[in-house]
Each structure stands twice: as structure tokens, then as C-alpha cells.
Amino acid sequence: MTELHLWLRHEVRSTERRTPIVPLDARRLVESGVTLTVEESAQRIFPAEEYEAVGCRIALSGSWVSAPADTVVLGLKELPDDPAELTHRHIYFGHAYKQQPGAKDLLHRFAAGGGALLDLEYLVDDSGRRLAAFGFWAGYLGAALAVLQHRGRLVAPLTPTSKDELDALLQPAPGEPEFTALVIGALGRSGRGARLALLTAGVEATPWDLEETRDLDRPVLLAHDVVVNAVLATTPVPPFLREQDLNDPARALRTLCDVTVDVGSPLNVLPIYDRTTDWTAPVRRLREDPPLDLIAIDNLPSLLPRESSTDFSSALLPQLLEFETGGPWGRCIDRFRQASRELDIAEGEFHHD
Template sequence: MPKIGILKEGKVPIDRRVAIIPSQAKYIKENFPGVDLVCQKSDIRCFPDEDYTSEGIELVNDVQDCDIIFGVKEVPLGQLIPDKTYFFFSHTIKKQDYNRELLNEALDKNIRLIDYETLTDANNQRIIAFGRYAGIVGAYNGIWSYGKRYNLFNIRRAHECFDLEDMKTEYDKIKLPKIKIVITGGGRVGKGAMEVLLGLGIRKVTPERFVSEDFNEPVFTQLNSRDYNKHKEGKEFSRSEFFESPGNFESDFYQYAKCADLLIACAYWHPEAPVLFTREDATHRDFKINIIADVTCDIEGSIPSTIRPAVIDDPVFDYDPTTGKEMPAFAEEGNITVMSVDNLPCELPRNASEDFGHELVNNVLPCLFGDDPDKIVERATIAENGKLTSHYSYLQDYANGKA
């Protein structure tokens, strides 16, 4: 009988999220015959231990005797248990230098490593993610940053609120002038950001109206790839070509940068794709954006001002585009204020965990413990039996320290 262990997060800084909340743990025990489940004791989890025991879930000091272990963030090397199946965000599939040792540890310890980021359906669409809450908190933080920069209003930070409903009680305190806000990206993250702006009563307008009209109220527009990228040869934009050959395109974002006050960046960026704008662009007198909430947080990626990740307790810094240097937050009007927290869902851990666990229970566990005709779990398995699987053999040079 397979035994599931819900892991206590061990990464520092701490993460209060959990992959399976108490009510979902109870549901698993009742609806997956033959599956046992325990929860490792934790003093940092957003759902206290008592919430699990009240649902009839056994608490344990360790998960040594579990077969399948569910965490959220990377497991510290010394805490990985040999010969187990692990689910967590490994941050290895893009050959991230800082997690090379983690991948090698999984291989050396004969761990079956399954990454949530690689769990996709037959159409290659992700079936489990925290993206919605990254967008929600990112947009809220962007509005918070605007209020702080111009001393317009004081609202609690998202992490100071009990949950999303509590955070929404702050909306009535927010009074914005007739600013223009631009969101890039239309996936889970972008939709989460739009939830906040619509919840604040900010009107959505088309990209065309955004750049050509003035408004007597705050407005926002949401941009897809075709709105701010153009073919280098003047050809019609093709979504499939853009994703297959992003190097064939160049940025057309500047038209929005000339009229937007706040940018909420939620779009996935490929290193071969055009950057959104350059540092030189940001020095021009008609470049208007002065606050950027970079939800994607690609360091030195599509947005030159995102020079480092920020942390929840200190979420913003200023960027001087003339020097490319970081400055103290809200230091000078000529700077760009950057919000670049890289673990935004952690600010609303209860809601983020509940939604994530719901997707895990409904989209992943049936494939793990039953039939898996689309090979969802198989395709998401990075390592097994001490080797990289065929889908991830491209990581071998990375594991060997050659990439």
C-alpha cells in the first residue's frame, strides 16, 4: 500500500505553503483506496498541525517510511531520503546553476524526481501551478508600491492579511489618480493580476485605446505577445513562429512605455525572445513607466531594471536607468521603482495552497494511483533509478557540470 508523506518545508527563507491542505488530506484517505497518508509536524506551515489532526490525519516527526513525498520548494540536500518518490519544484529544467547539486543528489540517492512544473496535459498545458496567486499578489504589490511612492494611501501588505478575502478589505482604501497600467501576459499569472485590477474597479481598455486616448479615470490594458512584438521582416505576426523562432522578432513595447505609469509584467519570457525594453529606452524623456511590478522576476531578462530578486519583507528598490545601478526605494523621481519578489504566492499561503492542492488531487493523483493514458506522470519524471529519464536527458551535461 503506497504511503504519502506531506513534507515540512526545509528551505530558507521559510515557505509557509503546503501541497496538500488538511481537508484535501482527508479526501485522499477517503477516496483513494489503499493509499495511506501522514503529515510531518511543522511549526511554520500556514495550516497548523492541529488542523490536520482534526481531520484525522496522523502527525509524524519524519517521513522516512513514506513512499511518495509531497513538498513545495526544493528540499535541502541533507534532507533528501534515498529511494523515495518526490514531488516538488526542483528548478532544474532550465539548467539553473544553483540547483545542479540538488539534481545530482537525487540521482545519487536513487530518487524518483517529479517536478510540478513539468506536469502537463496532452496539449502541453500545465495542470498544476501557483501562477494565479503570483499574479494576484504581484498586482497588489504594484498598487501598494504606487501608493507608497506618491504617499497616496496606506494599505496592509498581502502577507499581513489572513487570506485573500481579508486582503480585499483593503481595496476601499485605494484611491488612484487617472493613471495607466499595462499588464503583459494572458496566462494564469496575467489573469490573477487582472482579478485585482478589476476588483479595484479599474476599467480595462483595448491596447489601441490605451495608446491613443486620454482618460479621466485609472485604466489598464492587457497585452498578449502579438501586441508588443513585431516581425523583423515586417511579416504578419504568427504566434506559432514567435514561440518556435523568437529571434525572428523585435520588441514593439515602447509605444506603451510612453503612456503607461505602472507595468505589471506577467508574461513568460524566452532568452531568445526580444527584451521588453532596454536600459537606453528607459533613459529617454518620453519613457513614462516609473513603477514596475515584475511578477516574472527574470533576473537580467526581458526587463533591465530587474537586477535582483527582492524579498517579502523588503519588496522594492529603485533603479537608476542612467547608471544601471540600484538605489534606495523611492529615492528620486527619475528612478524606476521595482517590485521583484520572486516567491509572491507565499504572501497568501492559505489560498495558494488550497488552489494548488485542489489541482493536485484532481489532476495528478488519479494519474499517479490509477490509469495514466496521457503519461502525465511519466513525462514529468526527471530522474528515476539513478538516471535521467529520456525526456530530460538534455540535462546530463548540466548534471556533469559542463553546462
């Protein structure tokens, strides 16, 4: 591997406390010869001092913009609006390849600067399986919040916690009414996490996966009290719920958590809402009579920042240790160029081949 300089940036989203690389794995990178610069960040679950102690360089928040051109900038969520021209290779979840709002503007910035997006969602093996993902914890937290909301115990604003504290909250109180739950996408990472959280809460969920969604039985879906969607569609499929379904007088569904949060995408399997919820206002009332509450938070794992970061970092570490222009990272570059062509964006002078 050629000498790699990674730059772990501060996250501009105030509720983002996760990190793609934890200090323990940062040590492995440094020992392997990687130069790792870590920006100061008051909100990151691991303080900069822990990175400095394992041999990382420390830099000011946001200073990645002036890093050397061959630096690879590493993050998780969206970039700030400036600079207008992105000159580096950036590794993060870009959400720009499925016609999401702002996608074209973002890819134009890369084209203008000659940089590239290596989207973590598309870091996959030869069979197309994701190599690093937060899915399990997203599912776990999505189901946990749905349980707490359904039981009238969800407190806003949300604050980060630990798994032990969350699991204690999930325990049913004596005499608390039972309810039914459905997990769609039950066999994937997110679905497995959702089912475990529901079991922790004393609820054995109905599991739906490919077979059940191929010929969707909406009346059965609507007969469940709580539904957790963990399906991320990659090709067009009929929506799981439509506006008219919410008005069905037989609807028992009261609490819906969309873990996937694919709002704005034409592939969205729940096109019944047009904006996400957040930590300040985690629940949105979609219907009043009978009530239907929606939870659609797009950074759920940040509510368990230590556990989710540790898991993700352990999966990403081997890929960073073998960072090269071919293999999984090469596929990321190919997907970036394909997405740019699909949006008729003239490719910039990409100078990192």
C-alpha cells in the same frame, strides 16, 4: 494504483505558509487508500492537528530524509541543502530545468541517491497545459503589491493576509491620482489574476498577450505608469525591457512587478535585474531619476496562503489520486531525465519505475 505513501514535508523557507494539499483533500486521499504522512510545521497555514483529524500520520519536521525508499515526498519550494544524496521521488517546484543557479547541483543530488524530481511546473496534460498552478494568485498579488507601492501604501515587511483584507487596501482613496497599467501575458492564469486585482483597485489595465509581444512596442510599454509581467517564456524571445530602456527620458514607467521571476534563466524576458526581492524588502529601486521600483518576489501566493493553497490542492488532488508512472507523472519523469542529460549528469540508479 499501487499503494501510495505520500509524505507532506515542512517547508524550510520561513515565509512559505502554503501547502500543496489541504486537510479536506487529505481526507479524500486517505479514504482512497493513500498513506499520507504530514510533518509538523509551525508556519503552515493548516496545523498538523487538522491533518491528523482526517486520518493522516504526523511526523517531525524534516524527518522525510529517513522515510522508506518508495515514499513520495511532497512539497512546494526548495529542499534543504542536506542530504547530499536524494533517494526519494520528490514532487515540488524544483526550478532546475532552465539553467537556473544551483540546478546542476540539485540534479547531481538526485543522480547520487537514485531519486527523481517530479517538477510541478512540468505536470501537464497531453496538450502541455499545466494541471496545477498558483498562477492566478501570483498575478493577483503581484498586481496588488504594485498598486500599493505606486500609491505609496506598501508596508514592509509583508505579512500574510486574507483576500477581503487585501481588497479593502486596494480601494482608491478619495482624490487619489489615477494611473495607467499594463499587464503582459494578460490571457494566462497569472495575467487574469493581475487584471482582476487592478480592476479591484479601480484600474482597467491594458492587456497584452502573444500578438502584442510578438512585435513589442517598447515606447508604449514605457508610457504606462505600472507594468505587471506575467509571461513565462519557454523559448528564447527578445527581452521586454533592456537596460537602455530604463534610461529613456520619455519613460513614464514607475512601478514594475515581475510575477514570473525568472531571474538567472537565459529565457528571462526582463534581464534588467539580478536578484529577487522578498517579504522583508519587497521593493528594489532600479532608477532614481525618474524613479523606477521593482517588485520580484518568487512566492507571492504565500501572502494569501489559505486561498491559494485551497485552489492548488483542488487541482492537484485528481493527479495524486491517479498517481502512476505513466500519464502526466510519466512526463515529469521524462522531463527530469532529459534535464539531467542536458547537463551531462550520469543518471543514477532510479529505482521507482
